[in-house]
Amino acid sequence: MKIAYSPCPNDTFTFYAWAHGRIEAPLPEVVYADIDQTNQWAEQGTGPEMMKISYGALPWVLDQYQLLPCGGALGRGCGPLVLTKDTYTEPVQLSGKTVAVPSERSTAYLLFRLWAEEHVPGGLGHVLVMPFHEIMPAVAEGTIDAGLVIHEARFTYPEYGLHELQDLGSWWETATGHPIPLGAIVAKRSLDAAPLASYIRASLEYAWAYPDETKSYVREHAQEMNDEVAKQHIDLYVNEFTRDLGESGYQAIEELLGRAAEKGLVPSFKETSLW
Structure with missing residues (x-):
């Protein structure tokens, strides 16, 4: 079977053991x-049987894909950031401005839209979808006014001389008390979810038990990231929610997507379709 996930350290760490035959499971291809590509595949129904997608894309694909209870990214203190140059110090200054986002189907984009409705009177100007690794250079060069960034950009944005205008994760956690749903693992509804979940958990447990063994694989697919940043990335995004969403994880997902559906940002869905 084919599995699609990003080359980011949290995914390569989590799936290392399964991808390398270290656990009792069929070896996947x-x-x-990147997340924008898998979001598109899932919506079009053209992707692999199992994929990592954004929670923000989930309502569009629930007719074809089921949410697995493990393997994804959900947590606290790990939300997307709105970055600007130092000339922008208040959210109101984004009114009418151009903002780059990594995907229109991403959790980051949903959080940004929900936040902007409350904090950017008059609304944004133009929202531009851009590969996430191009966003910070574009903000630094002044090509765009602000950028929405994810993942390791939390640790590297000062290198570009950029300013954190808003930590959307902190805003979300303060407003709702919930952790932040970022990336989901989904599988075709024709597949049995139980063994897939057991393979993911076994792979994760192996990585936690033998973290040094994963390093070369993680480094191979995150070549522009030094080892310390990669470790920070893994420590932040791989947690107990990666092992199991649990009741609090599902509640967070329902809160985010429910709010977004009320605003017309995602299709309405039945909460039971997430379980």
Whole structure:
């Protein structure tokens, strides 16, 4: 079977053991793709049987894909950031401005839209979808006014001389008390979810038990990231929610997507379709 996930350290760490035959499971064929690509595949129904997608894309694909209870990214203190140059110090200054986002189907984009409705009177100007690794250079060069960034950008944005205008994770946690749903693992509804979940958990447990063994694989697919940043990335995004969403995880997902559906940002869905 084919599995698609990103080359980011949290995914390569989590799936290392399964992808390398270190656990009792059928060896998968791995496809590496950024989250915008997998979101598109899932919506079009053209992707692999199992994929990492954004929670923000989930309402569009629930007729074809089921949410697995493990393997994804959900947590606290790990939300997307709105970055600007130092000339922008208040959210109101984004009114009418151009903002780059990594995907229109991403959790980051949903959080940004929900936040902007409350804090950017008059609304944004133009929202531009851009590969996430291009966003910070574009903000630094002044090509765009602000950028919405994810993942390791939390640790590296000062290198570009950029300013954190808003930590959307902190805003979300303060407003709701919930952790932040970021990336989901989904599988075709024709597949049995139980063994897939057991393989993911076994792979994760192996990585936690033998973290040094994962390092070369993580480094191979995160070549522009030093080892310390990669470790910070893993420590932040791989947690107990990766092992199991649990009741609090599902509640957070329902809160985010429910709010977004009320605003017309995602299709309405039945909460039971998440379980």
